[in-house]
Amino acid sequence: MPPRSEVIPVSTLKIKPPPNRSPAQNGALWLKDKEVTDGAEGLWRIHDDLYDFSDFIRSHPGGSEWLELTKGTDITEAYEVHHLSTAPEQILKKYLVRKAKTKRNSPFTFKDDGFYRTLKREVASIVKTLPKQPINNSATFTDFLLAGTFMFAVLANTYWNYYLAIVAGVFLGCLVIAAHNYFHKKDNFRMLYFNLSLMQTREWRISHVLSHHLHTNTIDDMEITMNEPLLPFLPHEKPPIIKYGYYLFFPIYWLMAWHANFLKRVYYIAKGDTHLIQWYDFVPYTLPLAMYLISGQSIFATLWMWTVIVAIGSFHFSAVGLNAAHHHPDIFHDGDAPRSDTDYDWGLSQLDAIMDRHEITGSHFLVLTNFGDHALHHMFPTLDHGTLELLYPTFRKVCQDFNVDLRMTSQLELIKGSFMQVMRTEPNPNPPDLLKKY
Numbered sequence: 001m002p003p004r005s006e007v008i009p010v011s012t013l014k015i016k017p018p019p020n021r022s023p024a025q026n027g028a029l030w031l032k033d034k035e036v037t038d039g040a041e042g043l044w045r046i047h048d049d050l051y052d053f054s055d056f057i058r059s060h061p062g063g064s065e066w067l068e069l070t071k072g073t074d075i076t077e078a079y080e081v082h083h084l085s086t087a088p089e090q091i092l093k094k095y096l097v098r099k100a101k102t103k104r105n106s107p108f109t110f111k112d113d114g115f116y117r118t119l120k121r122e123v124a125s126i127v128k129t130l131p132k133q134p135i136n137n138s139a140t141f142t143d144f145l146l147a148g149t150f151m152f153a154v155l156a157n158t159y160w161n162y163y164l165a166i167v168a169g170v171f172l173g174c175l176v177i178a179a180h181n182y183f184h185k186k187d188n189f190r191m192l193y194f195n196l197s198l199m200q201t202r203e204w205r206i207s208h209v210l211s212h213h214l215h216t217n218t219i220d221d222m223e224i225t226m227n228e229p230l231l232p233f234l235p236h237e238k239p240p241i242i243k244y245g246y247y248l249f250f251p252i253y254w255l256m257a258w259h260a261n262f263l264k265r266v267y268y269i270a271k272g273d274t275h276l277i278q279w280y281d282f283v284p285y286t287l288p289l290a291m292y293l294i295s296g297q298s299i300f301a302t303l304w305m306w307t308v309i310v311a312i313g314s315f316h317f318s319a320v321g322l323n324a325a326h327h328h329p330d331i332f333h334d335g336d337a338p339r340s341d342t343d344y345d346w347g348l349s350q351l352d353a354i355m356d357r358h359e360i361t362g363s364h365f366l367v368l369t370n371f372g373d374h375a376l377h378h379m380f381p382t383l384d385h386g387t388l389e390l391l392y393p394t395f396r397k398v399c400q401d402f403n404v405d406l407r408m409t410s411q412l413e414l415i416k417g418s419f420m421q422v423m424r425t426e427p428n429p430n431p432p433d434l435l436k437k438y
């Protein structure tokens with residue numbers, strides 16, 4: 001076995017790797033690693049200050065989970081990105097304890113005159129004037145997908161029809177992506193729809209919201225790590241079996257992703273990780289229960305049909321998710337030459353790590369069900385997907401002022417890009433060119 005230091009790819013952003021970085025890692029282990037690297041001394045770190053929010057956890061307007069999860073870690077990016085108002089700033093002073101002793105383990109900055117804070121100020125100034133209708137439309141679309149998933153799943157079971165199972169699976173895949181709109185916000189019931197995938201909201205709030213969204217495509221991004229070694233997105237030497245294996249195995253991989261995620265959670269629960277059990281863990285089973293009670297099929301037949309529907313949902317979710325925005329040889333992946341490794345505006349890091357798709361932008365339904373308007377969603381995750389489209393004029397203006405742009409490409413180019421990225425062994429020697437046209 002090679003020593004761990006040779007297995008972990010080197011970060012060209014100079015991020016200290018999580019000590020236990022491995023595909024087997026779950027959310028809790030990732031957070032534990034951050035306690036080691038973040039210099040938060042058992043408190044909460046924001047920039048170079050340490051705070052004790054113990055007495056604020058229960059009254060946090062976004063829900064208690066965010067602060068409960070992140071005790072002992074650096075929450076600078078999470079704090080900056082989840083609040084548009086200045087209300088949190090007023091609260092901060094009350095909980096200040098002392099200065100941190102070490103440098104942040106992140107090159108990302110949020111300077112007042114930098115790209116992200118400038119954009120955030122502009123967006124904050126218009127957000128209250130935006131219509132509420134798109135938010136209601138997202139809710140209607142999401143509830144429609146929920147109803148469709150249940151209806152087609154019951155029909156598939158009743159008539160024992162695999163075509164109907166495929167329709168139910170696609171509805172489920174779209175529903176789970178739409179439900180992701182909701183777990184980024186303060187606690188709400190629609191975020192629970194996500195659990196119908198057999199994956200869990202709480203785990204995804206860690207791996208997706210706190211890890212992937214804030215440390216995108218770096219060695220600290222769990223959505224990079226948890227797909228390794230089958231899907232090695234970071235550019236480094238890879239054995240041919242790994243480099244080409246994805247071409248052979250991707251349909252199996254996509255079909256099995258949700259079940260594999262579930263089995264991983266069961267494994268950790270069996271090992272005693274009881275925090276992985278949540279009160280809403282019954283949600284996934286409401287689907288087979290409805291299928292069983294209404295269709296009159298046997299339990300075993302129902303379980304089989306449910307397994308098929310979940311596998312199709314998983315295939316749809318993985319096909320969309322892995323090819324939505326982040327993987328292409330022109331997109332920054334840790335190991336490539338970065339724009340900067342010390343004073344790297346967080347918003348620019350997001351533009352470097354994202355491309356959006358012409359076919360999706362402009363359609364509310366497609367944005368909601370295809371991880372669309374991805375750059376704006378990363379930068380303003382608490383805003384509803386339906387609202388994002390209304391931000392483009394402001395976003396374009398700020399981009400122009402900073403002489404950068406959002407790279408738009410086609411869905412096909414991003415699918416090809418993902419495969420090319422998995423094959424890539426040589427780091428890109430040039431920082432991303434945000435003005436390149438596709």
Ligand code: HEM
Pocket residue numbers: 053060061062063066067070075078079082083084085086087088089091092184185186382
């Ligand atoms: C891990 C760090 C944190 C995360 C992920 C987080 C997340 C959130 C979310 C999702 C919301 C709801 C936003 C909305 O509905 O528009 C929210 C609201 C809020 N949070 Fe946090 N929060 C964090 C830390 C903090 C801290 C440290 C403070 C205060 C010192 C704070 C104060 C507030 C306040 C005042 C609101 C309501 C007003 C507003 O939206 O700006 N949060 N937070």
